[in-house]
Amino acid sequence: MENVYLAIPLAPLFGAIVAGLFGKQIGRAGAHTVTILGVAVSFVLSLVVLKQFAVDGADPYNASVYTWMVSDGVRFEIGFLIDNLTALMITVVSFVSLMVHIYTIGYMHDDPGYQRFFSYIALFTFSMLMLVMSNNFLQLFFGWEAVGLVSYLLIGFWYKRPTAIYANLKAFLVNRVGDFGFLLGIGAIYMAFNSMDYATVFAAAPAMESASFEIFSGVEWSLLTVICIFLFIGAMGKSAQVPLHVWLPDSMEGPTPISALIHAATMVTAGIFMVARMSPLFELSETALSFVLVIGAITALFMGLLGVVQNDIKRVIAYSTLSQLGYMTVALGASAYAAGIFHLMTHAFFKALLFLAAGSVIIAMHHDQDIRNMGGLRKYMPITWFTSLIGSLALIGTPFFSGFYSKDTIIEAVHHSHLAGAGIAYWAVLIGVFITALYSFRMYFLVFHGKPRMDEHTREHLRETPWVVTVPLILLAIPSVLSGYLIDPVVFGDWFNGVLHVAPGHDVLGVIGEHYHGPLSFVLHALAGPAVYLAGAGVATAWYIYMKNPAIADNIAQRFRGLYTLLVNKYYADDFNEAVFAGGARNVGRLLWRVGDALIIDGLIVNGSARVVGWVASVVRQVQSGYLYHYAFSMIIGLLLLLFWFVFIAQRVGA
Amino acid sequence: MNIALSEFAPLSTEIFVLTMACIILIIDVFVSDERRIISYVLSLATLLAAALISWNMLDNETAVVLNGTFVSDPMAALLKTSIFLITFGVFMYSRAYLVTRGIFRGEYYVLGLFAVLGMMVLVSAHNLLTIYLGLELLSLSLYALVAFNRDSAQASEAAMKYFVLGALASGMLLYGISMLYGATGSLDIAEITAALSASDEMGMIHIFALCFIVVGLAFKFGAVPFHMWVPDVYHGAPTPVTLFIGSAPKIAAFAMALRLLEQTLGGLAADWQDMLTILAVLSLAIGNVIAIAQTNIKRMLAYSTISHVGFLILGLIAANAEGYSAAMFYAITYALTATGGFGMIILLSRSGFEADQLDDFKGLNERSPWFALMMLILMFSMAGVPPTVGFYAKLSVLQAIIHVDMVWLAVVAVFFSIIGAFYYIRVVKLMYFDEPETEEPLHVSTDLQIVMSLNSLAVLGLGVFPGALLAVCAAVLVA
Numbered sequence A: 001m002e003n004v005y006l007a008i009p010l011a012p013l014f015g016a017i018v019a020g021l022f023g024k025q026i027g028r029a030g031a032h033t034v035t036i037l038g039v040a041v042s043f044v045l046s047l048v049v050l051k052q053f054a055v056d057g058a059d060p061y062n063a064s065v066y067t068w069m070v071s072d073g074v075r076f077e078i079g080f081l082i083d084n085l086t087a088l089m090i091t092v093v094s095f096v097s098l099m100v101h102i103y104t105i106g107y108m109h110d111d112p113g114y115q116r117f118f119s120y121i122a123l124f125t126f127s128m129l130m131l132v133m134s135n136n137f138l139q140l141f142f143g144w145e146a147v148g149l150v151s152y153l154l155i156g157f158w159y160k161r162p163t164a165i166y167a168n169l170k171a172f173l174v175n176r177v178g179d180f181g182f183l184l185g186i187g188a189i190y191m192a193f194n195s196m197d198y199a200t201v202f203a204a205a206p207a208m209e210s211a212s213f214e215i216f217s218g219v220e221w222s223l224l225t226v227i228c229i230f231l232f233i234g235a236m237g238k239s240a241q242v243p244l245h246v247w248l249p250d251s252m253e254g255p256t257p258i259s260a261l262i263h264a265a266t267m268v269t270a271g272i273f274m275v276a277r278m279s280p281l282f283e284l285s286e287t288a289l290s291f292v293l294v295i296g297a298i299t300a301l302f303m304g305l306l307g308v309v310q311n312d313i314k315r316v317i318a319y320s321t322l323s324q325l326g327y328m329t330v331a332l333g334a335s336a337y338a339a340g341i342f343h344l345m346t347h348a349f350f351k352a353l354l355f356l357a358a359g360s361v362i363i364a365m366h367h368d369q370d371i372r373n374m375g376g377l378r379k380y381m382p383i384t385w386f387t388s389l390i391g392s393l394a395l396i397g398t399p400f401f402s403g404f405y406s407k408d409t410i411i412e413a414v415h416h417s418h419l420a421g422a423g424i425a426y427w428a429v430l431i432g433v434f435i436t437a438l439y440s441f442r443m444y445f446l447v448f449h450g451k452p453r454m455d456e457h458t459r460e461h462l463r464e465t466p467w468v469v470t471v472p473l474i475l476l477a478i479p480s481v482l483s484g485y486l487i488d489p490v491v492f493g494d495w496f497n498g499v500l501h502v503a504p505g506h507d508v509l510g511v512i513g514e515h516y517h518g519p520l521s522f523v524l525h526a527l528a529g530p531a532v533y534l535a536g537a538g539v540a541t542a543w544y545i546y547m548k549n550p551a552i553a554d555n556i557a558q559r560f561r562g563l564y565t566l567l568v569n570k571y572y573a574d575d576f577n578e579a580v581f582a583g584g585a586r587n588v589g590r591l592l593w594r595v596g597d598a599l600i601i602d603g604l605i606v607n608g609s610a611r612v613v614g615w616v617a618s619v620v621r622q623v624q625s626g627y628l629y630h631y632a633f634s635m636i637i638g639l640l641l642l643l644f645w646f647v648f649i650a651q652r653v654g655a
Numbered sequence B: 001m002n003i004a005l006s007e008f009a010p011l012s013t014e015i016f017v018l019t020m021a022c023i024i025l026i027i028d029v030f031v032s033d034e035r036r037i038i039s040y041v042l043s044l045a046t047l048l049a050a051a052l053i054s055w056n057m058l059d060n061e062t063a064v065v066l067n068g069t070f071v072s073d074p075m076a077a078l079l080k081t082s083i084f085l086i087t088f089g090v091f092m093y094s095r096a097y098l099v100t101r102g103i104f105r106g107e108y109y110v111l112g113l114f115a116v117l118g119m120m121v122l123v124s125a126h127n128l129l130t131i132y133l134g135l136e137l138l139s140l141s142l143y144a145l146v147a148f149n150r151d152s153a154q155a156s157e158a159a160m161k162y163f164v165l166g167a168l169a170s171g172m173l174l175y176g177i178s179m180l181y182g183a184t185g186s187l188d189i190a191e192i193t194a195a196l197s198a199s200d201e202m203g204m205i206h207i208f209a210l211c212f213i214v215v216g217l218a219f220k221f222g223a224v225p226f227h228m229w230v231p232d233v234y235h236g237a238p239t240p241v242t243l244f245i246g247s248a249p250k251i252a253a254f255a256m257a258l259r260l261l262e263q264t265l266g267g268l269a270a271d272w273q274d275m276l277t278i279l280a281v282l283s284l285a286i287g288n289v290i291a292i293a294q295t296n297i298k299r300m301l302a303y304s305t306i307s308h309v310g311f312l313i314l315g316l317i318a319a320n321a322e323g324y325s326a327a328m329f330y331a332i333t334y335a336l337t338a339t340g341g342f343g344m345i346i347l348l349s350r351s352g353f354e355a356d357q358l359d360d361f362k363g364l365n366e367r368s369p370w371f372a373l374m375m376l377i378l379m380f381s382m383a384g385v386p387p388t389v390g391f392y393a394k395l396s397v398l399q400a401i402i403h404v405d406m407v408w409l410a411v412v413a414v415f416f417s418i419i420g421a422f423y424y425i426r427v428v429k430l431m432y433f434d435e436p437e438t439e440e441p442l443h444v445s446t447d448l449q450i451v452m453s454l455n456s457l458a459v460l461g462l463g464v465f466p467g468a469l470l471a472v473c474a475a476v477l478v479a
Helices: A002-021 A023-054 A084-107 A114-133 A137-155 A162-193 A198-208 A223-238 A247-253 A256-265 A267-277 A286-307 A313-333 A337-364 A382-396 A402-416 A422-448 A456-460 A467-490 A508-514 A519-527 A531-548 A551-559 A561-568 A570-623 A628-649 B005-030 B037-056 B074-100 B106-123 B128-146 B153-184 B189-198 B204-221 B229-236 B239-246 B248-264 B266-292 B297-318 B321-348 B369-383 B389-403 B407-433 B446-464 B467-478
Strands: A061-071 A074-082 A212-214 A220-222 B063-065 B070-072
Touching (some): A002 A023, A002 A061, A002 A084, A002 A114, A002 B369, A023 A084, A023 A114, A074 A084, A074 A114, A084 A114, A084 A256, A084 A267, A084 A337, A084 A467, A114 A137, A114 A256, A114 A267, A137 A162, A137 A223, A137 A256, A137 A267, A162 A198, A162 A223, A162 A247, A212 A223, A220 A223, A223 A286, A247 A256, A247 A313, A256 A313, A256 A337, A267 A313, A267 A337, A286 A570, A313 A337, A313 A402, A313 A422, A337 A382, A382 A422, A382 A467, A402 A467, A402 A508, A402 A519, A402 A531, A422 A531, A531 A551, A551 A561, A570 B266, A628 B153, A628 B266, B005 B063, B037 B106, B070 B074, B074 B106, B074 B239, B074 B248, B074 B321, B074 B446, B106 B128, B128 B153, B128 B248, B153 B189, B153 B229, B189 B248, B204 B266, B204 B297, B229 B239, B239 B248, B239 B297, B248 B266, B248 B297, B248 B321, B266 B297, B297 B389, B321 B369, B321 B389, B369 B389, B369 B407, B369 B446, B389 B407, B389 B446
Antiparallel strands (some): A061 A074, A212 A220, B063 B070
């Protein structure tokens, strides 16, 4: 089996290398063929692995395949931990990636960077697979950084656009903040456990529950709480939780397939995956869990609100992604890891679908992304329309669609949680349901219904996009509906037994599971709760405001001018960061640069030492005169010095 | 002095190479210039076959034959195999260069094979005279090779310098050997060791002998202050010859050092450790600093060799199995990396254009991304950047000297490596960030492309999977 596991990440890597280094030689068709084949191999093998775990009940595989080095007894390795969680993740990642690869043929059709793009996305697939298959923290970190790097490259894919450069720089910097926390967390683990291996660390963790250490003298910190919060700061960066969320909306500057693959379906969920993987650690610290819960709740509610005032089609979906990531985080905080991962999976399908559908709309609209210029596209693009409708229904949690099962489980789980902050979180996710329905259907109505508002020229050319675009939409629409029915085994069954660790006192899913009697009764049970009605109200509101009585939207904006300005300016988070962090850093930097760098380091140390080295070099090379007798002379001198030193000075003789 | 026929079995590789060299010499006289390729192919086949023979001897028992003058042990088998493989690469690199310059003659390969024979004798020597014999066979072949392009004044000058200085160094080595003979009454390595350990105090004659022998060794290595020939010879010789001098003989020099210092003069370890420390520090300092001031890449690599020799000597200074195996690993991998570095100069050159200036590497990435990447790997390996093999070579040497509590020496080595990293990375900067000076496309023959790619990828591959070679280096010393 080891070869199969190895082939899963290496096949896309091979595609990436070939398309990247030999792009010119193999041409466009060659580039997309080799990368798609690579990812397809991964997908098929992932299915094989999934089948082994799902049907044959295989035992988890945990072994290293390559030892990089052993330093002071700590092994730095590349290894695989394959269990039910990994099997699920690799299947989702490779499936979405495959769909995006195919879709890209259509979307990037006229782009001069065609081969480069395929090389990047295949490289991304490799990195993401390495991340989720890892059995140790070092490899996790490498995968983590590698997906970050590819994300950076792809946000700035159109590197001649100033906005794209700004966006990728921003993503990079914000992620540095998160990664710094993550690295501190890994460092703390290394310090505490003297190992990088998951299994070793998890086995030793319970003994450390009451361990504490001092960062500042006199203040005792619980070791595991510090570790978990540092790790979670990493997740906050990658999974764009408040306040490190600011990079994700800007990342929409990248091509749309990237928004779907990296910034919605896979990479941003790496944080969620990581926390779930670390559940044996997080379960030991209620403080950390509460922290996770509250951050998630804030993200889920407040980021959703921003989606209501956006006019760029991709940005609406981006804020929706933020909000949904908040839901997953809330699930983690409530110890409902299975529900978080389940929502991760269903969300990957319907959010990728929504993004790709948006991309399809963008192609038809000649790269105009403003939803105020759209309208009535339903007639022109029936497949895109219908799949978008499915995606939106799944997103808002309509009964019988996948999103309903995953999201409702989360809401129920939070309801049953007794952690500090669970009460607030419950209300946040509940109101979030209404907001989600409002922005989703605002966008849906503005794009697909009502009067066409685009100019004549664009409208004449409106037509359904080619099959390479629509086929992935259809293929993604299927799991967007059906994957909800996996709730049986995944959330309430024994799929994650022995993989995700939940302390007995936190087992909210177990409590819900006692009243669970199949998907149908789950719907009936939900009808007794408020969530479904809130979603319905959201849709109705969207319909009334944006279809029935459009004047009311402006009216509300006028009436609540303060709130509206706050939302349009995204709570001034960007301005705050720019003024305080960026500005402050620039000022500190300027000061350090003038005094420390320009004067001391550059002036004295670097240029000074470089000058000294250069001077020494130019002087000493004079010795290399080219004259034979000089050379012979230096040899004799060398010999004499050796003799003199060892015979007379060192006085070893006779000793 | 009766010698049984079976005693020749451990010499089978030597006998084979000698026979083949003679055969090629004779054949080469009779083939016309158009069919010179026959000598070339035969030489390659010889090396490959010899590599197979010696690789198969890796597990053989240690055997001392021919009245104690010749030893066949696993270390010799490993080092010989490496010498064959690296020389194989050297020959492949050389063909295109020699052909385009009209000097594709049999002498190059025949002299090369005799030099290889000299290295083999050196590696397997068990008697001070055998060592001298091997050294002279190697050196004389190399002198002739340097002057091989008879019409080049530069090459003749380099050959003359090399010859005169080499003779001086040989004289010193021989003088040291004679003193040792005077002190112990023997030339046999085992007998000298026994004699040295029997006498409880070391006289002045021992120190004198040691000094002269270390000087002879240092010259062969090119360690400061006996390095003066290195830049001039590297610069003046035709690039294929530079390539040859700069690679495999370093392995032979390592073997010579081990035979002389560890196996013969182990009793004087405290003294030669101090001497080598001086040589190593000076080599690291002078080699790395002066390399920065070079504009000619052959000279730059010459100074780089000096600094690498400093590193290699560090491993010997540790004077234990860990240090020797680290030094052996360093010697083999450095020879491999240096082959690639000089090979790249050959690859970029064409008739009438030597490509030996640093500026000739400008913008290589635009002209050929693949070979720019290959050069990047080589430069990173020389600088010691993971995951290339150079990193592990440096790491294992540093580990060895830290384990014998010479931390200050490790600090010095790292300090100068950082200075050294500058000029390696400058090459990378020139390749990737500067505009090319010429638009001329690269015309590279297929065999050159293959050997270049394999060479660089081997440097990378050994860096990713260093375990096997490290283990072999450690194992042959224990055996």
